[in-house]
Amino acid sequence: MPSEREKLVSSFAQLNMKAVLESINALLASGTPTEEIFAQLRRGMDLVNQSCTAGEYYVADLIMANNIYREALDRITRDSPLKGNGQIGKVxxxxxxxxxxxxxxTLIALLLRNSGFEVIDLGANVSPERFCSAVMTQTPDLLVLSGTISGSEFMMARTIEVIEAAGARSSIRIVLGGNCIDERQALTIGADAYSRDILDCVRLCRQLVLGEE
Ligand code: B12
Structure with a gap:
């Protein structure tokens, strides 16, 4: 008998939303940590990507996978109301x-909120100018930039340049992450920190704002 975790991964790979949500319900009911469920969802997403590379899935399937992921996030967080009330700081x-x-x-935003940050999520495809104007009007403690595709690292560099040129760089700490970049590049283009994954990012943000070890 496959374990519930394995069922979750294979249901995701088959784009079976109903079965994915059933597995999540079962895992939540048995007290499985949220991070563990995220890890299995990610394995499922990697399998979807492999099917795409193999020519078995197309863009419509990726969009479906994305929708399943969102529904899964919604399900995982529905019964654990976000505890964040902004007492730690603003991101x-x-x-x-x-x-x-x-x-x-979106996953990082969710975990940061859970961890007590107020989070302003500007969404995706955000221009350097829009980031800059939000830094100036919202006065956050931290700016967290995500990039997944090759080339996004240049847009991160551009975003930092625009914020610097507007004289707003010293008021915030900037954290970069996502598959487009590594630590060396992040520090070279002027970030304060790089984070390799979502849980590490939450720890890092707490460290930067609270000085926690
Ligand atoms: C779903 C998907 C899409 C969806 C996106 C829907 C959406 N709203 O997000 C659609 C179909 C629209 C899409 C489009 C494209 N995609 Co796409 N996509 C994927 C796929 C299958 C999954 C991405 C995903 O959501 N993963 C789940 C999330 C949770 O993981 P993640 O984004 O990787 O984030 C993790 C880490 O990177 C990290 N992270 C992310 N951000 C941050 C930020 C911080 C601060 C930190 C600490 C960590 C962090 O934490 C996350 C959890 O571990 C990946 C392949 C894969 N298996 O990853 C390809 C992939 C990312 N796509 C790819 C490409 C090339 C494209 C297109 C250019 C395709 C095309 N030719 O049109 C377009 C890009 C359009 C654009 N301008 O952005 C490539 C990127 C390769 C590269 N190096 O550039 C990939 C890797 C597929 C491949 N070919 O191998 N895609």
Whole structure:
């Protein structure tokens, strides 16, 4: 008998939303940690991508996978009302211009809210100018930029340049993440920090604002 985790991964890979949600319900009911469920969803998404590379799935299937992921996030968080009331600090987050991948960013926004941050999510495909204007009007403690496709690292660099040119750079700390970039590049283009994954990012944001180890 496959475990519920394995069922979740294979249902996701088959784009069976109903079965995915049933597995999530079962895993939540058995007390499985949220992070563990996220990890299985990600495995499912990787399998979908492999099917796409193999020519078995097309863009419409990727969009379906995306919808399933969103429904899954909604289901996972429905019974655990977000505890964040902004007492730790304010985070501005978004995916950089020309990049429409937004699930990683949405997941981080969710976890940061859960961890007590007020989060302003600007969405995906956000221009450097829009980030800059939000930094100036919303005065966040942290700016978190996400990028998934090659080339997004240049848009991250451009975003930092525009904020610097507007004289707003010293008022915030900037964290970069996503598959488009690594730590060395992030620090080279002027970020304060790089984070490799979503849980690490939450720890890092708390560290930057609260000085926690
Ligand atoms: C779903 C999907 C899409 C959907 C996106 C829908 C949406 N609203 O997000 C659609 C179909 C629209 C799409 C379009 C495209 N896609 Co696409 N897509 C994917 C796919 C299958 C899954 C992405 C996803 O959502 N994963 C789940 C989330 C949770 O993971 P994630 O985004 O990787 O984020 C994780 C980390 O990167 C990290 N993270 C992300 N952001 C941040 C930020 C911080 C601060 C931190 C700490 C961490 C972090 O945490 C997350 C959890 O681990 C991936 C392949 C894959 N298996 O990843 C390809 C993929 C990302 N896409 C790819 C490409 C090329 C494209 C297109 C250019 C295709 C095309 N030719 O048109 C377009 C891009 C359009 C654009 N301008 O952005 C490539 C990118 C390759 C590259 N190096 O550039 C991939 C890798 C597929 C491949 N060919 O291998 N895509």
């Amino acid at each position: 501005l987050i978004g995916t950089v211009q020309n990049d429409i991948h937004d699930l990683g960013k």
